[in-house]
Amino acid sequence: MNGEFLKLLISIQFLVYLFASFKVWLQHSVMIQNYYASLEKIRINWLRNILIGMCFIYLISLSSFVFTGAEILKLAPLLGAVLIYVTAYLGMKHSRLFATAEVMEPSPAHFQQKNDNYRNSTLGEDRKQEILFKMKDCMQHEKLFTDNKLTLPKLAARMEVSTHHLSQVLNENLGQTFFDYVNEFRVKEVQKLMIDPAYAHYSLLGMAMEAGFNSKSAFNTAFKKHTQQTPLEYRNSFQQKHEIKSDPIGKGASW
Incomplete structure (x- = not known):
């Protein structure tokens, strides 16, 4: 017993x-x-x-x-x-995961308590809009998203704001994680490269690498999430639309 x-x-x-x-x-x-903006090497x-x-x-x-x-x-x-x-x-x-990181990683409890901490934040709406503007500028003009090792602290350091305030703006004003925010710009960049003649000889994966992705699976997942299409489906549909516009009467069609 x-x-x-x-x-x-x-x-x-x-x-x-x-x-x-x-x-x-x-x-x-x-x-x-x-x-992080790229998760492949740190997922467990x-x-x-x-x-x-x-x-x-x-x-x-x-x-x-x-x-x-x-x-x-x-x-x-x-x-x-x-x-x-x-x-x-x-x-x-996967012993690299247990090595000392280049930048000290916050504990899970840190992110678990963030929503509660935001309630006591002194970050005003004007300052939030300023951070949003700077963040967008870093992405659109400096194209920091092309750095496949980009992290929240790296972006915060470039913008000269605290990681806490940057994370707060992402979560409260945009309703996005850092990962989704950066990958959205990467997906848009690939869409631009698809119609750029200078990249016509690039494969889809090559364009993805140029945009900051570091694996095919991450690229496919992010692209489908933001466009509801796979990269190949999107490119084929775009090419079909382009052919229709350039040949409105249906060249070669039987009457």
Whole structure:
């Protein structure tokens, strides 16, 4: 009886740690979108997959309270051992994530409390509009979005404003994360390059790299989010419209 009770306590403890781990992962996912303009090298989706694997093992272990002696229960220790080795391998593979960052990264709690902090902010509407103007100028004229390592502190330093005020303006005035704001400019830049004869020999991925994207998947995801079309669909539809305008009577068509 005492053994079963101890197993139950361990299961509850494991569930609490699992829940806390998922919470930290979700906070991290939110935080990086407010801090970075490119996420490919800092996403930890592999850790999410490990947590899902732990959930699976937990469910198998939990079934021991109902199906005593079942053959499937023998899988739990084996799967647990495999998961430990996979975690160690992925941890070493992504060891850069644990290195000291070039710029000190705020904790997830920092972003969790931002909305509450904004209520006490002394940032007036005139100052907000000034920050918006400077931010737009940095994007449209200096094209800072083409820097694929652009971060919120980098942009704030260029604008000579605090990261807190810049983040507040993005969230309150534009309703966007830093990640979405920068990628919107990158997508518009690719759209311009598509009709620029000087870039006619570029591939879509080449244009994306010129605009600041650093991977094909990030480019495709952002482009579809902001245009509701894939890059290829957008380019083909634009080319079709251009052909129709340049040949309004339908050259070569049968009458």
